[in-house]
Amino acid sequence: MRRRTGTTPCLATVLVGDDPASVTYVRMKRNRCAQAGIDSRHVPLPSSITTDRLVEVIVSLSSDPKVHGILLQHPVGPHLDERAAFEAIAPQKDVDGVTGHSFAAMAFGRPGFVSCTPGGILRLLDEYQVDLTGRHAVVVGRSAILGRPAGMLLLARDATVTYCHSRTVGLSAITRGADVLVAAVGRPGFITGSDVKPGAVVVDAGYHPGGVGDVDVASVRDRAGLITPVPGGVGPMTIAVLLAQTVQAAARQLGVD
Amino acid sequence: MRRRTGTTPCLATVLVGDDPASVTYVRMKRNRCAQAGIDSRHVPLPSSITTDRLVEVIVSLSSDPKVHGILLQHPVGPHLDERAAFEAIAPQKDVDGVTGHSFAAMAFGRPGFVSCTPGGILRLLDEYQVDLTGRHAVVVGRSAILGRPAGMLLLARDATVTYCHSRTVGLSAITRGADVLVAAVGRPGFITGSDVKPGAVVVDAGYHPGGVGDVDVASVRDRAGLITPVPGGVGPMTIAVLLAQTVQAAARQLGVD
Numbered sequence: 001m002r003r004r005t006g007t008t009p010c011l012a013t014v015l016v017g018d019d020p021a022s023v024t025y026v027r028m029k030r031n032r033c034a035q036a037g038i039d040s041r042h043v044p045l046p047s048s049i050t051t052d053r054l055v056e057v058i059v060s061l062s063s064d065p066k067v068h069g070i071l072l073q074h075p076v077g078p079h080l081d082e083r084a085a086f087e088a089i090a091p092q093k094d095v096d097g098v099t100g101h102s103f104a105a106m107a108f109g110r111p112g113f114v115s116c117t118p119g120g121i122l123r124l125l126d127e128y129q130v131d132l133t134g135r136h137a138v139v140v141g142r143s144a145i146l147g148r149p150a151g152m153l154l155l156a157r158d159a160t161v162t163y164c165h166s167r168t169v170g171l172s173a174i175t176r177g178a179d180v181l182v183a184a185v186g187r188p189g190f191i192t193g194s195d196v197k198p199g200a201v202v203v204d205a206g207y208h209p210g211g212v213g214d215v216d217v218a219s220v221r222d223r224a225g226l227i228t229p230v231p232g233g234v235g236p237m238t239i240a241v242l243l244a245q246t247v248q249a250a251a252r253q254l255g256v257d
Numbered sequence: 258m259r260r261r262t263g264t265t266p267c268l269a270t271v272l273v274g275d276d277p278a279s280v281t282y283v284r285m286k287r288n289r290c291a292q293a294g295i296d297s298r299h300v301p302l303p304s305s306i307t308t309d310r311l312v313e314v315i316v317s318l319s320s321d322p323k324v325h326g327i328l329l330q331h332p333v334g335p336h337l338d339e340r341a342a343f344e345a346i347a348p349q350k351d352v353d354g355v356t357g358h359s360f361a362a363m364a365f366g367r368p369g370f371v372s373c374t375p376g377g378i379l380r381l382l383d384e385y386q387v388d389l390t391g392r393h394a395v396v397v398g399r400s401a402i403l404g405r406p407a408g409m410l411l412l413a414r415d416a417t418v419t420y421c422h423s424r425t426v427g428l429s430a431i432t433r434g435a436d437v438l439v440a441a442v443g444r445p446g447f448i449t450g451s452d453v454k455p456g457a458v459v460v461d462a463g464y465h466p467g468g469v470g471d472v473d474v475a476s477v478r479d480r481a482g483l484i485t486p487v488p489g490g491v492g493p494m495t496i497a498v499l500l501a502q503t504v505q506a507a508a509r510q511l512g513v514d
Contacts, residue, residue, distance in 0.1 A: 083365060100361025107360060108340060108401050134426040142412060144365050155399060155420050160431065162419040163412050169391040174417065 009250035010039040011069045011095065011242075012061045016054065016076040017047030021209075026073050032239050038246055041067060051081045055088045062090035068250035069095030071242065074145060083144070092252060095245035098145050107152040113245050118150035120237025121182060121203050122157070128226055130180065130201050133158040138175050140164045140191065140214075141184030146205060150182055171195070183214035193219030202227040205234045266507035267296040268326045268352065268499075269318045273311065273333040274304030278466075283330050289496050295503055298324060308338045312345045319347035325507035326352030328499065331402060340401070349509060352502035355402050364409040370502050375407035377494025378439065378460050379414070385483060387437065387458050390415040395432050397421045397448065397471075398441030403462060407439055428452070440471035450476030459484040462491045 011033055015026045026042070033040040043057065054076065061067050070093045076082045091101040097115035105112025114122075125132065137159040141147035147163065155161045159180065164171055175181055175195040181202050183191045188208040193216070196202060202224040206214025213230030221227060228234055251257045268290055272283045283299070290297040300314065311333070318324050327350045333339045348358040354372035362369025371379075382389065394416040398404035404420065412418045416437065421428055432438055432452040438459050440448045445465040450473070453459060459481040463471025470487030478484060485491055508514045 083367060100358060100365065100367075103364060104357025104360045107364075107405055108357065110340060110357075134424045136426075136431075148364055148409075148412075151420075152405075155405075155422075158422075158424040160419065160421055160425040162417065163408075164417055165412075165415075167391045167415040168417040169393075174393075 004256055005250075005254045007250065007254055008037065008039045009068050009247050010041055010066055011071060011246045012041045012043055012064075012067045014043045014045065014054075014058065014061070014070065014072045016045045016049060016073070016080065019075075022073045022075075026071075029071065029239055029242060032243060033246070036243050036247075038243060047077055049080070051084055054080060054085045058085055058088035062088065062093055065253075067093065068253055069093050069242075069246040071096045072098070074098075093249055095242060095249050096145075097149065097245070103144075103149055103152070106149050106156065109156045113249070114153065114241065115145050115149040116241040116245070117146050117184075117205055117234060117238045118153050119241040119245075120234055121150060121205065122153050123241065124203070124228060124234065124237055125180070125201070128201075130226070132180065134160065135179040136160045136162065136177055137180040137182065138162045138164060138178035139182045139184060140171070140175065141182075141186065141205075143184065143186075147182075147184045150184060150205070154180070154182075185214045187214060188212045189216040190214050191220065192216045193223050196220050196223045198223050199225040201225055203234065204228050204230050206230065207235055261513055262507075262511045264507065264511055265294065265296045266325050266504050267298055267323055268328060268503045269298045269300055269321075269324045271300045271302065271311075271315065271318070271327065271329045273302045273306060273330070273337065276332075279330045279332075283328075286328065286496055286499060289500060290503070293500050293504075295500060304334055306337070308341055311337060311342045315342055315345035319345065319350055322510075324350065325510055326350050326499075326503040328353045329355070331355075350506055352499060352506050353402075354406065354502070360401075360406055360409070363406050363413065366413045370506070371410065371498065372402050372406040373498040373502070374403050374441075374462055374491060374495045375410050376498040376502075377491055378407060378462065379410050380498065381460070381485060381491065381494055382437070382458070385458075387483070389437065391417065392436040393417045393419065393434055394437040394439065395419045395421060395435035396439045396441060397428070397432065398439075398443065398462075400441065400443075404439075404441045407441060407462070411437070411439075442471045444471060445469045446473035447471050448477065449473045450480050453477050453480045455480050456482040458482055460491065461485050461487050463487065464492055 030040040086098045097113045137154040142165045184205040204213035204215040287297045343355040354370040394411040396408045441462040461470035461472040
C-alpha cells in the first residue's frame with residue numbers, strides 16, 4: 001500500500017468513556033493495526049458527551065481525507081443515541097460495517113463493508129469449508145451489529161436462517177434443529193449441550209470476563225461437529241476483517257482499488 | 258391535506274415497458290390515488306431504456322419539489338439494474354419502501370418508510386390482533402422488496418423469524434412449525450395443507466393470473482386459523498400503505514408533519 005501510494009491507511013478509533021472492556025478492545029485493535037502497518041488515530045471522548053457532539057466528531061472524521069476508516073467502539077453508553085452516531089459515519093469509511101448502508105448492502109449482496117464480527121464468522125466457516133447452501137442456520141441474538149447482519153450474510157449464502165432472541169418461545173427445540181448455530185446472545189455459557197444437534201457447527205460470538213463465551217464448552221464440545229474457541233475463534237477474525245476493510249477503504253479512497 | 262397546505266400530494270409512477278401485469282398494477286395504484294385525492298404523475302418508459310437513463314429519470318424525480326413520492330414498478334426487466342434504480346430514489350420520497358435506507362430503518366426500528374406489501378401484512382395482522390411476540394413466523398421467499406423486509410418487520414415485533422427459500426432443505430417440516438406463515442414465493446398454489454400447522458395464521462402475499470395466490474386455498478383453508486384471501490387480502494393493503502406513505506411524505510416535505 002505504502003509503496004504504491006505513499007500513504008499509510010489510517011483508522012480512527014472513537015472511544016466514549018472508560019469502560020474497561022471497551023478500552024481493552026480498542027487497544028487490541030490499535031495494536032493489531034500497528035502490527036499490520038496501519039496507522040490509527042485514537043479519539044477518546046468523555047462519557048459525559050452529548051449525542052450531538054458525538055455526531056459532530058464523527059462527521060468531522062468522515063470528511064477528513066487523512067482518515068480512511070472509522071471505528072466507533074460499541075457500546076457508547078445508554079444516554080447516547082448510538083444509532084445516530086453510527087449513521088454519521090460516511091459509508092465509504094464504515095470499515096466496522098455498522099451503518100444502515102452497510103447493513104442493506106449485506107442484505108442485498110451489494111458492494112459495501114460487512115459488519116466485522118459476522119464477516120469474520122463467514123470467513124471462519126469458509127476456511128473450514130462449511131457448506132451453507134440449504135443448511136439451517138440459527139442465530140441466537142438480534143443485535144444491529146452482530147445477530148441481524150450475521151443472519152443476512154448467512155441468508156445471502158443460501159442458508160435457511162432462523163433468528164431467535166430473548167422473546168423466543170421454545171428456544172432449545174429450535175437450536176436443536178440447527179446445522180449451524182451462531183451464539184450471539186451476550187450471556188456467558190448460555191448455550192448448553194442439550195441445545196445442540198449432534199454434529200452441528202457451533203460458532204461462539206460471545207466474550208465475557210475470564211475468557212468465557214456464550215457457549216458452555218464443557219457440555220457442547222463433544223456434541224458439536226465443529227466449535228469455535230473462546231478466546232480465539234471469532235474475536236481475532238473480527239479484528240482481521242476490520243483491518244482488511246480499513247486497507248480496502250484506503251485503497252478505494254486513494255483510487256488504487 | 259389540501260386545506261392545510263394548498264398542495265395535493267403527488268406520487269410519480271414509473272413504469273418500464275408494457276408487461277400486462279405491471280400495467281394493471283400501476284393503473285390500480287393510480288386509480289386508488291385518484292379516489293383518495295392524491296395526484297399521480299405517470300412516467301412510462303420504453304423497455305429499451307438503459308440503467309443509466311432510468312437512474313437519471315429517478316434522480317430527476319427525486320429532486321422535483323412537485324413530486325412527493327416515487328413508485329418504480331417492479332420488475333423493470335432483466336437487462337436493467339433494478340437495485341441501482343431503486344437506490345436513486347431519495348429516502349424521503351421512498352414511499353414504496355424499496356431503498357436500502359428504508360430496509361435498514363425497518364430492520365433497526367428507525368423512522369422511515371416500510372416496504373408496502375410487508376407493511377400491509379403487518380397492518381392486517383394487527384387488525385386481527387395476531388400476537389407476534391415469541392411466536393414463530395416463517396417467511397417463504399426472500400426477495401428484497403417482500404420476503405426480506407417482511408422478516409425484518411416481524412423480527413422487530415419480537416417474533417422468532419425463519420427465512421425459507423428455493424434452496425431450503427426440508428421446507429415442509431419448517432413451515433409446519435410456523436404460528437404465522439407468510440407465503441411470498443411467487444409460485445401459484447405452492448403452499449398446501451400438509452405445509453401448514455393446524456390453527457396457523459396464513460398470509461398469502463402471492464398473486465397470479467386468474468386471481469390465484471401462493472397458497473392452495475382448497476387444502477389450506479380448513480387447517481389455518483386465519484387466512485388472507487386472494488384476490489383481496491394483502492393486495493389492497495399494499496396499495497393502502499403506498500397511499501398513506503405518499504401523504505406522509507408530502508406532509509413531511511411540506512413541513513406539516
